[in-house]
Amino acid sequence: MAFSDRVFSGIQPSGDLHLGNYLGAIKRFVPLQNTHDCIYCVVDMHAITVWQDPKKLHRSTLEVAAAYLAAGIDPKKSIIFNQSQVVEHTELAWVFNCVARMGWMSRMTQFKDKAGKNSEKVSLGLFAYPALMAADILLYKATHVPVGDDQKQHLELTRDIAAKFNNDFKIDFFPITEPLIAGSAARIMSLRDGSKKMSSSDPSDLSRISLTDDADRIAKKIKKAKSDPEPLPSEEAGLKDRPEADNLVGIFASLSGRSKQDILSEFGGQGFGVFKPALAELAVEKLAPMNKEMARYLDDPKQIEDILRDGAERASIIAKENMKQVRDIIGFVK
Numbered sequence: 001m002a003f004s005d006r007v008f009s010g011i012q013p014s015g016d017l018h019l020g021n022y023l024g025a026i027k028r029f030v031p032l033q034n035t036h037d038c039i040y041c042v043v044d045m046h047a048i049t050v051w052q053d054p055k056k057l058h059r060s061t062l063e064v065a066a067a068y069l070a071a072g073i074d075p076k077k078s079i080i081f082n083q084s085q086v087v088e089h090t091e092l093a094w095v096f097n098c099v100a101r102m103g104w105m106s107r108m109t110q111f112k113d114k115a116g117k118n119s120e121k122v123s124l125g126l127f128a129y130p131a132l133m134a135a136d137i138l139l140y141k142a143t144h145v146p147v148g149d150d151q152k153q154h155l156e157l158t159r160d161i162a163a164k165f166n167n168d169f170k171i172d173f174f175p176i177t178e179p180l181i182a183g184s185a186a187r188i189m190s191l192r193d194g195s196k197k198m199s200s201s202d203p204s205d206l207s208r209i210s211l212t213d214d215a216d217r218i219a220k221k222i223k224k225a226k227s228d229p230e231p232l233p234s235e236e237a238g239l240k241d242r243p244e245a246d247n248l249v250g251i252f253a254s255l256s257g258r259s260k261q262d263i264l265s266e267f268g269g270q271g272f273g274v275f276k277p278a279l280a281e282l283a284v285e286k287l288a289p290m291n292k293e294m295a296r297y298l299d300d301p302k303q304i305e306d307i308l309r310d311g312a313e314r315a316s317i318i319a320k321e322n323m324k325q326v327r328d329i330i331g332f333v334k
């Protein structure tokens with residue numbers, strides 16, 4: 001069966017949105033609206049796999065939606081909604097809990113990283129999380145999923161779940177989804193340690209640029225970012241074994257929409273004393289308008305709630321239809 005092109009992606013409302021979320025995901029969501037039918041979700045049910053303060057969860061959900069809107073996602077053209085308003089996500093997730101194998105789930109590196117030595121104490125939801133993510137995508141039969149590199153393994157699992165369901169029931173029902181992971185923004189690293197991914201759970205606020213940081217904080221964080229004493233190379237190969245330099249050049253490249261080689265042709269031979277101020281200026285220029293727009297949307301939470309409700313109603317139409325077919329395929333009596 002030919003599946004028509006549909007994009008789905010989601011972001012957890014579980015803390016500060018940062019530059020990695022913006023460059024690896026949100027910024028890339030926007031142009032896809034010109035070529036695809038797009039659904040962008042605030043995945044609040046994923047967020048509760050670890051404890052969330054109810055007031056903060058509510059606020060963070062509005063913040064992620066505000067970031068979508070401020071970045072240029074058009075809520076009339078695309079669907080923007082929060083996951084918990086479309087109950088079929090959990091229903092399909094249960095079906096997928098019964099399709100996915102324990103061995104597959106046990107190999108998920110993000111679970112191992114998050115649970116650490118504490119795996120007896122974390123929630124069952126955290127373990128089952130990738131089956132819910134597969135349900136998010138396949139509930140809409142999405143064919144393309146733009147994400148950062150850290151989600152690659154979850155998307156491979158989504159493909160395995162779709163293939164096993166199709167095979168078990170001898171039907172070509174779910175598409176084998178293509179991940180869209182590319183470019184210098186696929187993995188933005190911590191500003192304090194080039195071997196660690198930029199993340200909202202890093203205890204150091206200096207490790208990340210938050211989308212709510214003002215111009216002064218952005219400039220301060222870039223000034224304090226870890227670098228090395230060598231000048232920048234003129235060729236990309238010279239970034240090898242220089243993770244912090246590689247990361248800062250990658251951030252410059254993705255903020256400006258240019259290639260790393262192009263940046264090195266301009267800055268090769270210069271030290272960080274020249275490069276960092278240029279990067280700070282660029283980051284402020286690109287992020288300040290987004291920051292202002294987010295604040296403007298957040299001034300009117302009711303408007304955001306209306307957009308999410310309208311999005312959920314439109315998403316529900318697709319979800320209900322597909323879930324009805326899943327129930328028939330499985331043999332549930334209606």
Ligand code: TYM
Pocket residue numbers: 008009010011012013020021022023024025043046132133136137145146147148149150151154185186187188189197198199
């Ligand atoms: P989450 O909320 O951790 O991150 C949201 C998006 O931001 C990307 N990202 C990064 N990209 C580059 N560099 C980084 N340092 C960086 N940090 C985060 C993530 O790859 C992601 O694209 N499981 C998902 C949410 C989810 C989802 C889905 C995504 C739930 N259902 C269905 C796609 C489709 C997550 O926790 O992302």
